[in-house]
Amino acid sequence: MKLSLRNIIARHNPIALLDSSSTSASACNPTTTLGQVLQIHGQLLVHGRLHDPDVFDQFVAAVALAAGIASPFLLQYSHRLLDHSPHSDSVFLLNSLIRAHIRGPDPGHAFHFYRRLLGSLSPDRFTFTFLVSACVKAAASPFSAASVHAAAIRRGFASDPHVHSALIRMYAEFGDLEAALRVYSEVRDADTVARTAMLGALAAAGEIDHARELFDDMPSRDPIAWNAMIAGYSQVGRSREALQLFSSMQLEGMRVSEATLVSVLTACGHLGALDQGKWAHSYLQRNRLRITVTLGTALVDMYSKCGDTEWAMEVFWRMQEKNVYTWSSAMSGLAMNGAGKECLKLFDQMKELGLLPNGVTFISVLRGCSVAGLVEEGRQHFDSMHEKYGINPWREHYGCMVDLYGRAGLLDDAVDFINNMPIEPHAGAWGALLNACRIHRNIELGEYAMKKLVEVESRNDSAYVLMSNMYAESRNWEGVNDVRESMKGKGVRKEPGCSVMEVGGEVHEFFVGGKSHPRYKEIVLMLQEISRKLRLAGYTAKTNEVMFNIEEEEKEDALRLHSEKLAIAFGLIALDEGTCIRIVKNLRVCWDCHDTSKLISRVFQREIILRDRNRFHHFKDGTCSCKDFW
DNA sequence: ATAGGGTTAG
Structure with missing residues (x-):
């Protein structure tokens, strides 16, 4: 197989061949596509500039940045680049390739270039920062985390803040918070970089309040520390604190970036805070921030979760690049807002464009069918999951199907479906049946669903509430009391409204x-x-x-x-x-x-x-x- | 010239 860059890109992303805006390797940034790199490659070749070692190195760095697109040819292409290098290996060049593979399809390949580097050169602090990150991504590698850590110490780079940061993240990722803290304690007076890593690790481990303590104790905080803290709050659902911190961040005149806004939009969506969400939207327009796929999807999601489907769809259609997250998000928003038919229409358009739906997409599809009452269509989509897309249904999909039948009043079909499920029915499936019984006022079947639900999940408070409501609606106060007693007996507490x-x-x-x-x-x-x-x-x-x-x-x-x-x-x-x-x-x-x-x-x-x-x-x-x- | 934060959908 001929491994020209053009071939690689044509196979990977033919559309990218057509669009380009950058003209030099140094103009590349992490969002540069391989297609754009190709254009640069062509120009550099035409002008004979690739013989210049510095230009060549820059070009490799650009490719490395663009490698966020997981090209299956990344390894071969890296070798080709090295073979054609106008000078002998440089640390910069090999570092760039190590970095490229961290985000590539097989992070383990990063170690290959580390070995090559060791052959004739000495690694530097950048090498170790990348190498440690590679350990996180490629769990099964000949270079265990500990040996990379040891090598960093041996070569004297274990006191570099960025190496520390990578080590802290690595140990935290492996679930060894103790080890992460040990690394951190070696640099207690350390700078913002290591502290931010520790803060992020604590937040990810659910220790958000400890993260906050660390944050408050920092002698100086840069935008990345702020982002880590805001994202931490946003992820654990403490959205109000996320927004409060965001407003403090602005009071301190910190630069707001795409990362900040993604977290802020997530928090706004969670809270249904439309005004603040709109403000974030206008902020990024005022500041001419590029609406990347992630940011655009976050916007669509925020508007959907605030019940503003018009704006969600406006943003959606204006987005130039959309991925499966974007489509699923828009579809979920429509279904959630009761627009089942529009949701299904979007699904058709997505398929026409040749984009592959995944399991989450199908949850939205089935919910769309459910709110639109389209039982037969839902059944067909459900079957197509496996037949056309090779996706084995998850328990969530089975739950959606029970909801689809039950909501339409086909309670017998819902029960049949549960009885014929190839997996053990989970609480969600019985819960869907219970809810259907509530809607269609079938107490007897409801009691059965409840009994089964409690068998698989005895502490499901919403089931008790649903059952109690059902009794109350039929003025069966004895039933209400029984449910209440049984909740007490099992120590189940209703989540306060x-x-x-x-x-x-x-x-x-x-x-x-x-x-x-x-x-x-x-x-x-x-x-x-x-x-x-x-x-x-x-x-x-x-x-x-x-x-x-x-x-x-x-x-x-x-x-x-x-x-x-x-x-x-x-x-x-x-x-x-x-x-x-x-x-x-x-x-x-x-x-x-x-x-x-x-x-x-x-x-x-x-x-x-x-x-x-x-x-x-x-x-x-x-x-x-x-x-x-x- | 390369490094820390964030990955959006159920």
Whole structure:
């Protein structure tokens, strides 16, 4: 096989042959594509510049950067480059190749170039930084982590901050936080680089508060340290702290980069903080940051999770480069927002473009079918997973199928499906059946689903809540009590309901029955006002979906204090008239809150968008986008 | 000239 760069790229990414903007090797950056490198290669050849050793080295560095695209020919191509080198091996050249292979299809190849380097040259501190990173990526290599560490010490590079940083990340990645701390303790007074690595390792290990201590103790913090800390909060779901830190970061005049914004957008999506998300979007436009695939996908996801599918799709279609994450994210957003048909249409377009869906894509596809009630189509997609794409369904896909049948009222088919699953049905499958039973009010089957669910996962609090709600809806208070007792007996505690809402760029939190909000008194007054207006409109609280069998009056009180009601009341107080009320709730919405929200949307002429644990509810003029079906 | 942070979708 002829291994010209042109051949490699043509096979790897033929479209990339057509587009190019860079003209010199030094113009390359980590987002440069192999196609662009090819253009540079051509120009350098034409002008005979590749005979210049410095230009050649630069060119190799450029290729190494572009190797983020996992080319299966990377190894052969690296050898070819070395064979054609106009000068003997240089440390820079071999370092570049080592680095290239870390991100390539087989990181173990990095060691090959290390051996070659040892043949005639001495490694430097860069070599070790890359080599340690290679250890992380290529677990099975002849150079064990310890031996690389030992070599770094032997050659006197073990006190370099970047080598430290790589070692800390390596040990943390292998789950040996002790070893990472040992390396770190050797450089206690060390600079920002090593501290940032330790901070990141702690955050990744779930020790986010210890990470924060380290961060606060740092004598000086650079943007990378800030990013590591913000990302840490964002990943563990402490989104408010992520956003707070982001605003401090800006107050300190730190440079905001793509990495920062990806974490910030993730946090905004998690919280449903649309205003802050929009602000981040306009920030990157104002500062002309390139919308990379990752950043664009994060934007699509943020808008979707804030219930703004129009903007999500606007960003989606404007993106020049989209990958399977981008498509899956957009599809998931549409399905979540009840736009099942649009989700499936997008799936067709994705396939037409020749992009391969993966397992996650299919979760969105099946959810799209489910919310659109397209049972047969869902079945076909499910079958095509294995037949056309060689993807073995995961438990999540089986759960989606149970939901698809169950939601459509085909409870027998749902049960059949569970009984014929090739894997042991997990809690998700039984939970989907239980939810279907709740929707279609089949208590008997619901009890069976519950029994099975508890067998595989006895501490699933949402199952108990679902079951209890089912009994309550049919006024079976004995059943409600039994569920309650059984929860007590097993020590299962219901996750407290919590709603968050953004007002004026600030995120407010409301807990079920909670009085902690500083404007609680006004909220109570507003709740009374809501109650009065709804009564005038002919509505009396439906008191059939409460956890406990209590006196009627108390029940109404208990209902009013569900966190989403507190949030809606505060929204009516604090948001300008005509502004949509956007709420994110951690549990599923109950029947009464759903009904009340519909009525408020009509009586107060206010649009309410509520994201619950499962999907979106867009309340407008007395109806909900879920068609009372969630 | 090469190095630390971040990898987005369920």
